[in-house]
Amino acid sequence: MTSKNIQQRITELRSILDDYNHRYYVLSQPVISDQKFDMLMKELEKLEAENPDFFDSNSPTQRVGSDLNKEFEQVRHQYSMLSLSNSYSEEELRDFDQKIRKLTDQKFEYVCELKYDGTSISLRYKNGMLDKAITRGDGTFGDDVTNNVRTIRSIPLKLKGGGYPEEFEIRGEILLPFSEFDRLNEEREEEGEAPFANVRNAASGTLKSQKSSVVAERKLDAYFYYLLDENLPADGHLENLQATKEWGFKISPDTRKCVDMNEVIAFIRKWNTRRFELPVATDGIVIKVNSLSLQQYLGTTAKSPRWAIAYKYKAEQASTILQSVSFQVGRTGAVTPVANLDPVQLAGTTVKRATLHNADIIKNLDLHLGDTVFVEKGGEIIPKIVGVDMAARHPMAQPVDFIRNCPECGTPLIRKEGEAAHYCPNEDGCPPQIKGKMEHFISRKAMNIDGLGAETIDLLFNEGLIKNIADIYDLQKDQISRLERLGDKSAERILKSLSESRQIPFEKVLFALGIRYVGETVAKILAHRLMNIENIINASLEELTAVDEIGGRIAESVRSYFSNPENIGLITRLKQKGLQMQLDEESLANRSAKLEGLSIIISGTFEKNSRDDLKKMIEQNGGKNVSSISGNTSYLLAGNNIGPSKLEKANKLNIPIISEDDFLKMIG
Numbered sequence: 001m002t003s004k005n006i007q008q009r010i011t012e013l014r015s016i017l018d019d020y021n022h023r024y025y026v027l028s029q030p031v032i033s034d035q036k037f038d039m040l041m042k043e044l045e046k047l048e049a050e051n052p053d054f055f056d057s058n059s060p061t062q063r064v065g066s067d068l069n070k071e072f073e074q075v076r077h078q079y080s081m082l083s084l085s086n087s088y089s090e091e092e093l094r095d096f097d098q099k100i101r102k103l104t105d106q107k108f109e110y111v112c113e114l115k116y117d118g119t120s121i122s123l124r125y126k127n128g129m130l131d132k133a134i135t136r137g138d139g140t141f142g143d144d145v146t147n148n149v150r151t152i153r154s155i156p157l158k159l160k161g162g163g164y165p166e167e168f169e170i171r172g173e174i175l176l177p178f179s180e181f182d183r184l185n186e187e188r189e190e191e192g193e194a195p196f197a198n199v200r201n202a203a204s205g206t207l208k209s210q211k212s213s214v215v216a217e218r219k220l221d222a223y224f225y226y227l228l229d230e231n232l233p234a235d236g237h238l239e240n241l242q243a244t245k246e247w248g249f250k251i252s253p254d255t256r257k258c259v260d261m262n263e264v265i266a267f268i269r270k271w272n273t274r275r276f277e278l279p280v281a282t283d284g285i286v287i288k289v290n291s292l293s294l295q296q297y298l299g300t301t302a303k304s305p306r307w308a309i310a311y312k313y314k315a316e317q318a319s320t321i322l323q324s325v326s327f328q329v330g331r332t333g334a335v336t337p338v339a340n341l342d343p344v345q346l347a348g349t350t351v352k353r354a355t356l357h358n359a360d361i362i363k364n365l366d367l368h369l370g371d372t373v374f375v376e377k378g379g380e381i382i383p384k385i386v387g388v389d390m391a392a393r394h395p396m397a398q399p400v401d402f403i404r405n406c407p408e409c410g411t412p413l414i415r416k417e418g419e420a421a422h423y424c425p426n427e428d429g430c431p432p433q434i435k436g437k438m439e440h441f442i443s444r445k446a447m448n449i450d451g452l453g454a455e456t457i458d459l460l461f462n463e464g465l466i467k468n469i470a471d472i473y474d475l476q477k478d479q480i481s482r483l484e485r486l487g488d489k490s491a492e493r494i495l496k497s498l499s500e501s502r503q504i505p506f507e508k509v510l511f512a513l514g515i516r517y518v519g520e521t522v523a524k525i526l527a528h529r530l531m532n533i534e535n536i537i538n539a540s541l542e543e544l545t546a547v548d549e550i551g552g553r554i555a556e557s558v559r560s561y562f563s564n565p566e567n568i569g570l571i572t573r574l575k576q577k578g579l580q581m582q583l584d585e586e587s588l589a590n591r592s593a594k595l596e597g598l599s600i601i602i603s604g605t606f607e608k609n610s611r612d613d614l615k616k617m618i619e620q621n622g623g624k625n626v627s628s629i630s631g632n633t634s635y636l637l638a639g640n641n642i643g644p645s646k647l648e649k650a651n652k653l654n655i656p657i658i659s660e661d662d663f664l665k666m667i668g
């Protein structure tokens with residue numbers, strides 16, 4: 001290559017990689033496989049190394065990626081968090097082994113570990129207590145997410161047994177189990193939020209949530225794989241990990257010692273398919289030299305240790321033909337393009353469809369009908385199209401166009417500023433949106449109508465018997481019992497359940513209305529703050545945003561819902577049917593404004609009330625429960641075993657410390 005060609009290729013690679021990085025980290029919509037990405041990155045690294053004249057500090061090779069978030073305090077890592085070099089073939093592993101053997105004559109062993117696919121975390125313990133939890137960040141600085149990490153049940157806050165160093169660091173991976181991922185995405189779709197693309201995004205998104213209560217609900221898990229300190233119990237990495245198990249850490253039960261590369265490769269082959277039986281995601285195997293003294297002797301490069309390497313499993317790929325693209329309209333009106341493919345075998349299942357997410361993805365892939373496309377099944381449950389075989393394209397092939405009108409009701413679609421998805425705005429007239437609203441209304445967490453399900457709603461809607469949520473309460477027994485597969489018994493059960501739903505508390509009724517962005521938690525907050533439906537209907541934007549945790553996006557959505565006369569009509573009818581449109585007596589009786597304007601942080605364990613009860617009392621009395629101390633905190637409500645750093649911080653900021661009894665007196 002001439003120097004000009006080299007420069008051209010470098011510029012091209014930088015721009016391609018920047019774009020892929022953006023899609024992956026910012027948009028959470030990866031369009032190529034990790035392997036392809038790594039290949040391009042390696043090519044760029046090589047060209048840059050051979051041609052130092054073209055160095056650029058802003059090249060994608062110069063960053064390790066960052067997950068820093070301005071809302072969290074940034075803390076310097078005591079030992080910088082390196083990454084691992086990746087490999088994709090047995091040959092690359094043999095090279096790795098040879099390189100080490102060239103540097104030492106010593107006999108040594110490897111340890112093979114599953115490479116967990118979540119988000120990495122570094123924990124510091126002092127005198128057996130969790131002191132700090134820091135994300136990887138840019139490798140040198142990370143976000144202090146200690147409060148969030150404390151909610152993860154499998155992470156010990158206080159160590160068991162003894163023999164641990166006075167101060168040490170341990171690293172591991174925070175994961176969201178598949179079962180939780182499914183539950184969470186169902187919930188998000190119900191609440192009109194975009195689902196997480198994969199478990200990794202879901203885990204890191206959750207860990208960086210601004211509310212530790214959200215983290216607590218989502219049942220994250222964590223496995224630990226790296227202990228760091230000057231004085232460790234043993235010279236073996238695995239032996240040290242086994243010691244940490246005694247201290248209360250969760251370590252993988254599947255880690256094995258291997259005497260040579262042949263054993264390592266056997267381990268890798270064994271887990272190639274078995275890993276799919278695990279409850280959490282894995283994307284490879286990490287191979288480490290077991291002896292710490294040998295690790296130290298081998299040292300590290302600027303980016304990764306020489307004593308370890310990751311083997312990444314290839315995401316299974318197949319090529320097939322794109323037949324057509326169809327467009328689905330969801331409950332919230334979001335339009336999702338779906339590729340219809342010639343059936344092809346992939347990772348044990350027949351794939352006929354692949355998600356295309358949104359218009360940008362179609363445009364970037366430059367999809368044409370009849371294209372030969374590559375589909376991949378990675379961490380995502382639904383396969384995706386990762387590329388097009390341009391050479392195989394027919395010269396007359398037609399590009400795939402995104403539709404302009406809703407395929408269900410014909411309304412012109414809209415695309416909001418900054419959002420990737422197209423929406424059908426015809427909320428009250430578009431069949432899937434109407435049916436979706438009714439399905440949400442009757443769902444278990446909302447009005448919990450026994451015997452009514454999506455299928456029955458479909459039947460009733462298609463028969464013209466129900467057009468909105470209020471119509472459900474006008475249903476007569478014979479209208480239901482006449483329907484296919486239903487009878488007198490089912491009809492009675494449905495009517496009984498509808499009648500019983502008049503006792504469902506106001507906060508659930510509010511949630512059941514299906515106002516965009518008003519999920520269970522927001523509905524609860526609104527109900528408790530504003531007490532009845534009239535107050536909510538009449539609340540101005542300012543009044544709504546003045547409620548803690550209600551931001552502009554939610555407030556606007558609430559305003560827009562209640563400024564629609566059709567919705568007001570629905571509510572009037574539901575009220576006439578006897579549904580709860582205000583807080584119940586008990587909640588009302590316990591309310592006061594005694595803590596109005598006060599921010600209270602709870603720390604430690606309490607004798608008379610649980611922390612959740614105390615939180616509830618703060619909220620019922622008009623106060624705000626906060627999770628981290630700042631100059632704006634009014635009181636520290638301290639129980640037993642409160643963390644010394646919290647106490648210190650409270651004293652430094654002159655924040656009054658009150659006991660459980662003081663607090664109970666305050667609220668009378």
Ligand code: IVH
Nearest residue numbers: 082083084113114115116120173225286305
């Ligand atoms: S060891 C210096 N072991 O993979 C070595 N990492 O690409 C530190 N990971 O940032 C990492 N499972 O988030 C190690 N058994 C394992 C792992 C593992 C997953 C992640 C970790 C790390 C990334 C490196």
